[in-house]
Amino acid sequence: SQQGEEDPQALSIQEGENATMNCSYKTSINNLQWYRQNSGRGLVHLILIRSNEREKHSGRLRVTLDTSKKSSSLLITASRAADTASYFCATAPYGGSQGNLIFGKGTKLSVKP
Amino acid sequence: DADVTQTPRNRITKTGKRIMLECSQTKGHDRMYWYRQDPGLGLRLIYYSFDVKDINKGEISDGYSVSRQAQAKFSLSLESAIPNQTALYFCATSVRDEAFFGQGTRLTVV
Numbered sequence: 735s736q737q738g739e740e741d742p743q744a745l746s747i748q749e750g751e752n753a754t755m756n757c758s759y760k761t762s763i764n765n766l767q768w769y770r771q772n773s774g775r776g777l778v779h780l781i782l783i784r785s786n787e788r789e790k791h792s793g794r795l796r797v798t799l800d801t802s803k804k805s806s807s808l809l810i811t812a813s814r815a816a817d818t819a820s821y822f823c824a825t826a827p828y829g830g831s832q833g834n835l836i837f838g839k840g841t842k843l844s845v846k847p
Numbered sequence: 848d849a850d851v852t853q854t855p856r857n858r859i860t861k862t863g864k865r866i867m868l869e870c871s872q873t874k875g876h877d878r879m880y881w882y883r884q885d886p887g888l889g890l891r892l893i894y895y896s897f898d899v900k901d902i903n904k905g906e907i908s909d910g911y912s913v914s915r916q917a918q919a920k921f922s923l924s925l926e927s928a929i930p931n932q933t934a935l936y937f938c939a940t941s942v943r944d945e946a947f948f949g950q951g952t953r954l955t956v957v
Binding site: 764765767769774775776777778779782822824826834835836837838839840 | 851949951
């Protein structure tokens with residue numbers, strides 16, 4: 735089945751640095767979303783970017799979408815220790831059951847104080 | 848109180864036992880989902896429901912069944928639990944493609 739693939743699987747940085755995570759997917763989409771998961775807890779929605787958008791910002795988050803390459807990136811600027819979590823991309827397939835999100839395997843981000 | 852509540856939060860059960868995981872939501876959303884999370888595999892969709900009369904199988908429905916008792920309630924059953932169903936289970940609701948997750952149920956089948 736279609737699934738987003740995040741890259742890298744794990745990322746370790748120092749506080750204050752920027753963190754970039756990438757997501758690739760396989761088929762056309764209506765939108766792509768990024769979620770955050772603190773260890774063992776439920777996922778929390780961060781940001782949604784529609785297929786006709788190329789870039790979106792929310793606070794320290796910047797998301798880009800390149801539909802020609804079927805890829806997206808999530809940039810967290812000026813990272814903090816509290817940003818330590820796993821980050822997942824999720825795609826809403828074009829023509830698929832509306833609201834049926836397909837999740838990737840996630841990037842585990844560790845921000846060291 | 849959480850908008851999406853899962854019970855129990857943790858459960859250990861024996862192989863062959865029937866177990867039900869419950870989910871209730873106060874968000875008023877029609878769409879509800881059950882996902883399973885395994886280390887290194889991300890989230891995989893088990894079942895989803897777009898309203899009380901609409902139930903759909905997801906990617907990995909074998910060995911599971913669901914019941915949508917009301918708009919606010921969506922339960923997941925394992926009729927005869929097996930060890931490879933040990934995982935973290937999440938219920939979610941959605942509106943306009945944004946999903947809202949419960950805190951998860953950690954299920955261990957021994």
